[in-house]
Structures are given as C-alpha cells and as structure tokens.
Amino acid sequence: MAWAPTASLSERLPYKAMLRVSAVFILLLPLFFTPVSTYGGTLSIVSQSRWVEVGRVLDGDTFVGNMGEHIRLLGINTPEIAHEASPAQPMGDEATQALTKLIAGKSVRLDFDKQRKDDYGRTLAQLYLRDGTWVNGEMVRLGMAHVYTFTPNLRWAAPLTLLEAGARQRQTGIWSTERFSMLDADDVASGNLGQFRVVQGRVGEIARDGFSFRMGHLKVSIPRKYRRYFGHSRVAHKGDRVVIHGVVRASSSGLYIALHSPSDVEKIAP
Numbered sequence: 001m002a003w004a005p006t007a008s009l010s011e012r013l014p015y016k017a018m019l020r021v022s023a024v025f026i027l028l029l030p031l032f033f034t035p036v037s038t039y040g041g042t043l044s045i046v047s048q049s050r051w052v053e054v055g056r057v058l059d060g061d062t063f064v065g066n067m068g069e070h071i072r073l074l075g076i077n078t079p080e081i082a083h084e085a086s087p088a089q090p091m092g093d094e095a096t097q098a099l100t101k102l103i104a105g106k107s108v109r110l111d112f113d114k115q116r117k118d119d120y121g122r123t124l125a126q127l128y129l130r131d132g133t134w135v136n137g138e139m140v141r142l143g144m145a146h147v148y149t150f151t152p153n154l155r156w157a158a159p160l161t162l163l164e165a166g167a168r169q170r171q172t173g174i175w176s177t178e179r180f181s182m183l184d185a186d187d188v189a190s191g192n193l194g195q196f197r198v199v200q201g202r203v204g205e206i207a208r209d210g211f212s213f214r215m216g217h218l219k220v221s222i223p224r225k226y227r228r229y230f231g232h233s234r235v236a237h238k239g240d241r242v243v244i245h246g247v248v249r250a251s252s253s254g255l256y257i258a259l260h261s262p263s264d265v266e267k268i269a270p
Contacts, residue, residue: 049111054103060095072122073136075156077148090177095144102135113153126156140164143173149261151229157263185215188255192248203240210234219256220244226260241268
C-alpha cells in the first residue's frame with residue numbers, strides 16, 4: 001500500500017468544530033503570556049490591575065484620573081487639608097505636596113483588594129509607578145501617612161504596618177508633630193475626641209469573650225462585624241504592652257477606641 005501523508009487538523013475536523021477549537025485557544029492564550037508579579041508579599045495577576053493617567057491631586061491620599069475617576073489610596077490616611085471652615089491639619093499641605101511630587105503627570109497602575117469602591121464611590125487602590133515604586137508604601141515610609149486599614153481589605157496591611165513603625169521610630173513627617181505623637185493610654189482625654197491616635201499602654205481588665213479590654217481608663221473594643229478577622233485567639237492578654245491605632249470616641253461608659261483590623265493592635269516588648 002502506498003504511503004499517504006497524515007491529514008492535517010483542519011482536514012480531520014469539520015469547519016464548525018475547527019472554529020470552536022480556535023476560539024478556545026484564543027481565550028486561553030493570555031494565560032500563557034500574562035506576567036505575574038508579587039506585591040506586598042502576595043501573588044497578583046497583572047491583568048487584574050489597570051493603568052490610569054493622573055489628572056489632578058486633591059490631597060495626600062486622593063487624586064482624579066484624566067478621565068474624571070476619583071481614586072483613593074487604599075490602606076493609608078493623610079492629614080486633612082483646609083476645607084471651607086475647617087483649617088488644615090498639621091502636615092496636610094506637606095502630604096499633598098508629597099503625593100503630587102510622586103505621581104503628578106504620570107501613569108500609575110491600580111492594584112485592588114477585596115473592595116474596589118468606598119461609600120463615596122471612589123476607586124480604592126494601591127498605586128505603583130512604572131519604575132516599580134509602591135506609592136502608598138512610600139507615603140507611609142516618608143511619614144506623610146498613617147496606616148488606615150478596614151476589613152476585608154487587608155492584603156497590604158502587614159507591609160504598611162512595618163513601614164509605619166519605621167517612620168514612627170524615626171519621628172519623621174507627621175510623627176514629628178504633637179498632633180500625631182504617640183499617647184500613653186492614661187493621657188487620652190476628651191480633647192482627643194474624633195482624632196485618629198496611636199496609643200500605647202498595658203492591658204488591664206479583659207472581657208470574658210476577649211474582644212474588649214481596658215488600658216487604664218480607655219476602653220478598647222472590636223465591633224462584632226470585624227471579629228472574625230481577628231481569629232479565635234485573644235487579641236491581647238492581661239499585662240501585655242500594646243500599641244493601638246484608632247479614632248478616639250466617647251460612650252456612656254467613657255472614652256474608647258474601636259479596632260477594625262488586626263493591624264490596629266501591635267504587641268510590644270515588656
């Protein structure tokens with residue numbers, strides 16, 4: 001029998017079947033060529049990110065893209081600039097200038113966590129420059145921002161917390177001002193109401209469920225909706241020295257700070 005060449009795929013498959021095979025191949029093709037990078041210690045597929053051109057910087061943690069999109073830097077907060085009757089907070093203008101210097105007129109990549117929008121409709125994102133600079137982290141490292149994480153957006157919480165600890169230790173930026181200096185728990189007073197503060201102290205009485213405790217006269221609590229993010233072990237034990245982050249508020253039982261994520265409490269050496 002004479003040898004005959006093997007039929008090609010196009011000859012062996014009907015035309016419609018060939019179209020289906022081609023379509024599947026095209027859909028799968030990006031999976032083989034999409035680069036993978038690591039940000040904040042976690043794996044990220046770059047196709048889940050996107051680039052925008054910076055239009056106008058509004059303050060130290062918010063800017064408008066050139067298409068009008070309002071973008072809020074996720075996981076950090078900067079001092080407020082002047083708004084109508086409210087004066088600027090210490091370092092508010094400096095933080096705005098720092099962000100402007102970092103991103104003005106540039107393209108930035110937006111990386112996302114669990115939530116992509118806040119209650120005001122702003123896009124929540126970590127920012128990266130084309131040279132790899134992590135903008136949110138750089139603002140914290142420079143002392144122009146403090147960590148401000150809310151569950152479930154915790155992907156970058158750990159590296160941001162480390163950067164803030166370094167800036168606090170160096171007393172750079174906002175950490176050099178009285179407004180943002182660390183307070184001892186016994187020094188928290190009604191004059192601090194509504195302020196974000198970093199407070200240090202020793203854990204005293206702990207509630208039976210482990211989700212609230214005392215630091216001197218200050219109560220520290222974890223609202224019910226955030227508790228599952230703290231795990232099953234106690235946040236702190238009696239006698240521990242801790243640093244907590246949060247807004248000072250008042251209730252009928254006195255002053256308190258509510259913790260919204262595990263990064264809001266740090267255990268420190270005795």
